[in-house]
Amino acid sequence: MSWVRVFTALLIFPGILYAVPMAWLMLWLERKLRARMQGRIGPPFYQPFFDFIKLMAKNPVPRSGTDEFLMTGLPILAVSAALVALALLPVFSGSKGFAGDLVLFVAFLEVPSLCSVLAGFASRSIFGQVGATREALLSITYNLPFLTAVVAMAYSARSLALVDVASAPALWVRAPVVATVLLCLPVKLRINPFSVSNAEQEIYSGPITEFGGSQLAMWELAHGLEWVALTGFAACLGLPRTGLPVIDASLFGGLSLVIVALLSFTAAGTARLKVVQAARFYWRWGMGLALAALILAMLPGVERFIR
Amino acid sequence: MGPIQNLVRIARRRSPWLFHLNTGGCNGCDIEFSACLTPRYDVEQAGILLVGSPRHADILCVTGPVTRNTRAALESIHAQMPEPKVVVAVGNCPASGDVFFGSPVIDGPLERILPVDIFVPGCPPRPGDLIRGIAKAAVILSERRNGRPSGKKGAES
Numbered sequence: 431m432s433w434v435r436v437f438t439a440l441l442i443f444p445g446i447l448y449a450v451p452m453a454w455l456m457l458w459l460e461r462k463l464r465a466r467m468q469g470r471i472g473p474p475f476y477q478p479f480f481d482f483i484k485l486m487a488k489n490p491v492p493r494s495g496t497d498e499f500l501m502t503g504l505p506i507l508a509v510s511a512a513l514v515a516l517a518l519l520p521v522f523s524g525s526k527g528f529a530g531d532l533v534l535f536v537a538f539l540e541v542p543s544l545c546s547v548l549a550g551f552a553s554r555s556i557f558g559q560v561g562a563t564r565e566a567l568l569s570i571t572y573n574l575p576f577l578t579a580v581v582a583m584a585y586s587a588r589s590l591a592l593v594d595v596a597s598a599p600a601l602w603v604r605a606p607v608v609a610t611v612l613l614c615l616p617v618k619l620r621i622n623p624f625s626v627s628n629a630e631q632e633i634y635s636g637p638i639t640e641f642g643g644s645q646l647a648m649w650e651l652a653h654g655l656e657w658v659a660l661t662g663f664a665a666c667l668g669l670p671r672t673g674l675p676v677i678d679a680s681l682f683g684g685l686s687l688v689i690v691a692l693l694s695f696t697a698a699g700t701a702r703l704k705v706v707q708a709a710r711f712y713w714r715w716g717m718g719l720a721l722a723a724l725i726l727a728m729l730p731g732v733e734r735f736i737r
Numbered sequence: 738m739g740p741i742q743n744l745v746r747i748a749r750r751r752s753p754w755l756f757h758l759n760t761g762g763c764n765g766c767d768i769e770f771s772a773c774l775t776p777r778y779d780v781e782q783a784g785i786l787l788v789g790s791p792r793h794a795d796i797l798c799v800t801g802p803v804t805r806n807t808r809a810a811l812e813s814i815h816a817q818m819p820e821p822k823v824v825v826a827v828g829n830c831p832a833s834g835d836v837f838f839g840s841p842v843i844d845g846p847l848e849r850i851l852p853v854d855i856f857v858p859g860c861p862p863r864p865g866d867l868i869r870g871i872a873k874a875a876v877i878l879s880e881r882r883n884g885r886p887s888g889k890k891g892a893e894s
Contacts, residue, residue, distance in 0.1 A: 642792030
């Protein structure tokens with residue numbers, strides 16, 4: 431992987447130049463669709479951009495008993511981790527990753543969630559601590575089916591490189607894996623019905639309650655980038671590759687937006703579940719789907735049997 | 738004024754986030770306040786959001802006559818909001834004390850405790866008046882610099 435390629439992926443596509451405007455577009459689309467579903471008009475499309483600028487121009491008020499370094503560093507770490515995860519996405523059929531970048535991708539995808547758990551405890555607020563505890567609990571429940579699905583995909587491709595994983599596995603493995611990943615998206619993005627950790631009106635904003643100004647702007651950006659990375663991952667797994675970079679890129683972006691729309695409709699149509707209910711859902715249905723994928727990938731002779 | 742400051746000014750006007758605090762009122766204004774969020778008025782189309790934490794907010798909307806019990810909370814919440822910030826007094830209670838005027842358990846009206854930028858009188862005020870008050874507050878917010886203590890007063894009827 432040459433340096434030019436690394437910097438193109440990190441800075442242009444699917445990195446900063448694509449991801450940041452896309453993050454704002456996705457945040458807007460989610461709010462707008464939710465508003466339309468509730469019979470409201472909803473915010474104009476530039477809203478997340480102006481929110482970000484406004485928050486960046488405000489200085490947070492220091493909170494006694496907290497570590498300023500942690501309070502500023504955690505959201506920045508979350509943003510950078512989400513950006514690195516994005517840069518690893520194999521959008522083009524010709525893109526060359528490296529062996530093991532799947533592991534790196536999954537790890538970096540989990541960093542924003544870990545940061546928000548740490549932030550909840552670092553902010554020394556009761557709402558932050560409740561939110562962080564819930565986030566940590568949910569992270570255990572959804573990662574089990576998510577990682578099992580990823581393992582099934584990797585086993586089927588006999589590789590730990592994202593490029594092979596995104597292109598190699600056959601349909602009967604790919605279908606349950608994509609279904610599991612889609613099932614895990616609402617809880618990873620903390621939207622209804624799994625908005626347990628940042629439950630608004632219940633524990634305010636959960637882990638990020640005590641963050642203000644530029645720190646909050648970074649959290650909003652990290653959240654938007656998580657949207658781009660996770661919907662992008664789901665899009666990469668289900669994407670047909672044409673070989674033409676422009677068409678591949680637009681298919682990737684388009685499919686990501688379709689997934690955002692689906693998630694918004696789910697969020698608008700459901701109410702928040704309890705932690706226990708969310709855990710039960712993921713361990714029953716998520717795990718069932720993921721195990722089905724794993725068995726289909728591992729069963730000897732299943733290829734011949736299905737053909 | 739540079740282009741960046743200009744952008745910040747527009748951004749502040751287009752995305753005022755509210756924190757709402759009842760300081761011992763009768764809940765009438767709070768019900769009108771919630772009406773602003775419903776499909777009929779839908780303040781989100783103007784970028785106005787109701788947030789749960791004072792650290793996320795730009796505008797503090799106070800209802801109620803500020804009782805002795807709520808004064809400490811009011812002051813603490815106002816101190817936690819990052820600059821620039823604007824205070825809106827919603828209803829007659831924070832403006833004058835209304836029917837609670839002269840009561841020994843009232844520390845208000847609000848202006849004795851915090852610098853108020855906009856008054857939206859009414860018992861309770863209509864949601865349309867409230868939205869107009871918030872829109873004026875957003876304009877004041879956009880013209881305010883970081884770190885300058887708020888003290889400019891306006892009147893909204």
